Amino acid sequence: MDIDTRQPRARRARILSPLVGIAVTGALLAGCAAPSSPTPTVTQTVTAPADPAPSPSPSASAPAADASPTGIGDVELGAPFDEAVAAAGATPVEACPWLASAEDDGYMLTVQRPEVSEQDPAVVVLVQASASPVDLEGKPATGPVTAEGIGLGSRVDEALAAYPDAVEIESVGDRRYLAVESEAGAGSVFLTYTAGTDIIWAVTATTLEEPPYESCA
Template identity: 35%
Template sequence: MWTITEQGMGPVQLDELFADAVAGVPTWTVEENCSWVAFWNDQETGVTAYFARDSETSDGTVTTIDVESTTDTVQPHDGPRTVDGLGLGSTRDEVLAAHPDAAEQKPTIGDGALLRVGPQGEGAIFFAFRSGEDTVSAVTVTSRDEPPYEVCG
């Protein structure tokens, strides 16, 4: 099972060369029209994941790593977890119990809420909650101020 840290998720790490990260997870897909993102999808569980580099360069380092649920009702899965056991399906209370210093913020675009674990501007873990829900629907590791709204648009 992959571990989520403020520096990465499983074998994929922030600031790692994108090409090296892609080589390390050969079952992930990089599409020609979105060559800055590697995708993985489990249709059976409704879990999808990606990691990305800056879309404005021809190569570069990983800037964002994400795992999320595409189902209407998020269930805990055997997917990536933090060392505290937090991941998809964890509750807001569980995140705050493990990280009482987590900073809550609203995304710039879209609804819902984010709990950030780690300092802004450095590698941080963002736990995302859909509007009106208290279970984690996505976990993102990034050094950006917040997870991107759309990674391949």
């Protein structure tokens, strides 16, 4: 027996017609509510670096190696005294004009010429960085350091490990020097500490046989 399916199709068409009308009406309303100008599109371009930046090494923050037999920092042994004093930003000591000093980051810089100079102009025979041992306690080496990284706040055993041929010199009272570097035609580097302690509190470059106990008595 044949079944006539035309009537159901017509019925479905009539049922869908209101739905289609609602959809069209909604689309028209949405079109009216939409902004007249299109929303701008923001494009962000991210460029990756060709090579990642290298990580700083542990020694990146260490002081520069600028204490040597030829001088300390910008002050060179044998340089005209007045020029060296100006370069270091030092101030002559009123009571002892053969000395000049400047306070730097945590230490004192001293520049010295002969008290009675045979040269004109007088030249630098000593430049020293020093600090109070109390202020250096428990801190890493600071200020000018030698090529081996020894400076203010270093320990005597560290200096001896870095310079096994260092010569110990006894001075007045309990002051001690370690002669750690020398260079022919230049000068020598001395590390100063106090007997019974192990903190190096002065680094000296000088053409003298050893640092004087008192430069301005």
